[in-house]
Amino acid sequence: MDSKQDPGGAGGESAGAPLRPIHPDDLAALEGTEVVAAHRNESHxxxxxxxxxxxxxxxxxxxxxxxxxxxxxxxxxxxxxxxxxxxxxxxxxxxRRTATAIVLTHSGALALHRGRTLAEVRWAELERIERVETLGNVRWRLAERGGTHIAVEGEIEDVPGLVERASALSGVEPEGAK
CATH class of the missing domain: 1.10.287 (Helix Hairpins)
Known part of the structure; x- marks a missing residue:
């Protein structure tokens, strides 16, 4: 991870407010990775x-x-x-199958659970960023061609900022945005 980057987000900022740091195991797994933004899961x-x-x-x-x-x-x-x-x-x-952090890099996104990679999508392969609503519960999916996806649940910190950054990095416009 670039030493100038704050693991809480792009330059430590998200919509003007600093994000809290991610879990130490997730941080250790990112060693040497150029992180654009990291969004932690606020639930336990x-x-x-x-x-x-x-x-x-x-x-x-x-x-x-x-x-x-x-x-x-x-x-x-x-x-x-x-x-x-x-x-x-x-x-x-x-x-154990829930992401404790979703990390955006220049090449893609990673869903981590305490340092273990659950899923990875590459911006070059990203097909869609879709909004999914089930019984009032809204989540987003970063979906690659071929079916691999990262589910961005509502418990993830700064979901709108994550979707906005993912769209900017990938060039894919979010579907179903309100």
């Missing part, structure tokens, strides 16, 4: 609703059950705790 594995909701429900119902002496509330709290434990492997494996 424990932010997954399949884990958090049963956890919070278990805490609340176990507390109510113990304080009120309610076997039903305690039983439901235990049920939610079991659901949470059963969800852990799913959350863990899903998280």
């Amino acid at each position: 594995w424990w932010n997954h609703a399949s884990f958090v909701l049963p956890l919070l429900g278990a805490i609340v119902f176990l507390a109510i059950g113990q304080l009120a002496g309610s076997a039903e509330a305690t039983g439901f709290g235990i049920f939610l705790a079991v659901v949470m434990v059963l969800q852990l492997p799913i959350v863990w494996f899903t998280w």
Whole structure:
């Protein structure tokens, strides 16, 4: 990585505000790479609703059950705790396939998960930058010819800036932009 570049973004700036640094493992994987911009994932594995909701429900119902002496509330709290434990492997494996950073270089884009490259697209092969909306959740795809793509989820820092930079670097106009 060019020593003058801030791993938070192009020159450390994005729409006038500095971006926070990316994960140290992602930063180490970029050694020697000329980074234009780096956008980190602002969420963590424990932010997954399949884990958090049963956890919070278990805490609340176990507390109510113990304080009120309610076997039903305690039983439901235990049920939610079991659901949470059963969800852990799913959350863990899903998280391992989630980008902790998307990095733009002069030659393409990389999706990294704690230093491991999940996907890579080259600007020369980029076919489209498309907006995908599902049930109100908006994400973008940087898609190459041949099917390789990087999904830019809403949890990625400064998604509009990432899409704008990717378009400028690749010469491909975003589809479906509002």
